[in-house]
Amino acid sequence: xxxxxxxxxxxxxxxxxxxxxxxxxxxxxxxxxxxxxxxxxxxxxxxxxxxxxxxxxxxxxxxxxxxxxxxxxxxxxxxxxxxxxxxxxxxxxxxxxxxxxxxxxxxxxxxxx
Amino acid sequence: xxxxxxxxxxxxxxxxxxxxxxxxxxxxxxxxxxxxxxxxxxxxxxxxxxxxxxxxxxxxxxxxxxxxxxxxxxxxxxxxxxxxxxxxxxxxxxxxxxxxxxxxxxxxxxxxx
Numbered sequence: 566x567x568x569x570x571x572x573x574x575x576x577x578x579x580x581x582x583x584x585x586x587x588x589x590x591x592x593x594x595x596x597x598x599x600x601x602x603x604x605x606x607x608x609x610x611x612x613x614x615x616x617x618x619x620x621x622x623x624x625x626x627x628x629x630x631x632x633x634x635x636x637x638x639x640x641x642x643x644x645x646x647x648x649x650x651x652x653x654x655x656x657x658x659x660x661x662x663x664x665x666x667x668x669x670x671x672x673x674x675x676x677x678x
Numbered sequence: 679x680x681x682x683x684x685x686x687x688x689x690x691x692x693x694x695x696x697x698x699x700x701x702x703x704x705x706x707x708x709x710x711x712x713x714x715x716x717x718x719x720x721x722x723x724x725x726x727x728x729x730x731x732x733x734x735x736x737x738x739x740x741x742x743x744x745x746x747x748x749x750x751x752x753x754x755x756x757x758x759x760x761x762x763x764x765x766x767x768x769x770x771x772x773x774x775x776x777x778x779x780x781x782x783x784x785x786x787x788x789x790x791x
Contacts, residue, residue: 569720606784608783609769614779654720656720666721666723668720670720671719
């Protein structure tokens with residue numbers, strides 16, 4: 566079945582460091598890909614998305630490119646801030662009309678000043 | 679605009695007792711989802727509603743779990759009787775239509791003792 570695999574955390578970085586959180590997927594057809602973020606005490610929020618191969622999603626300085634050849638959707642940010650500390654979830658939405666989101670296990674990012 | 683509202687935020691019950699969670703989606707959103715998030719895991723879909731109809735409940739453990747969305751607006755998820763393994767966060771989400779962005783509530787954290 567369809568699945569998402571993302572790197573285990575926690576990821577601990579100093580402020581202004583470069584961030585990469587790896588995400589790979591297994592899916593039939595052409596799923597849409599997402600990154601969600603969960604700040605402490607809050608619900609999941611959509612961070613960015615890409616709906617087809619080679620699309621780049623971006624938001625708040627974060628970027629991810631839909632790579633069909635490597636079935637990947639790695640999250641990157643050039644300079645992280647303390648306020649980026651959160652849990653990041655990679656997800657795919659199955660192709661078709663189900664709109665079923667399949668999530669990875671989440672990666673905790675801790676940014677230290 | 680108000681987001682997805684869930685209550686209660688926290689619930690502690692003894693095993694074998696019943697429990698219910700309530701969700702009020704964003705106004706006008708036809709699609710409503712209930713997700714289960716175990717500790718250290720990503721959310722997993724339990725049930726999806728299109729208006730008042732449950733269109734995907736394949737992951738809902740029907741022996742003890744039930745859900746309803748009688749008027750196609752707010753929804754209730756019930757567990758009866760609860761087991762220790764049901765301790766988790768129960769997330770509600772809604773979207774305008776089946777293939778549009780899903781917005782998540784803050785979740786209800788259930789602890790079964």
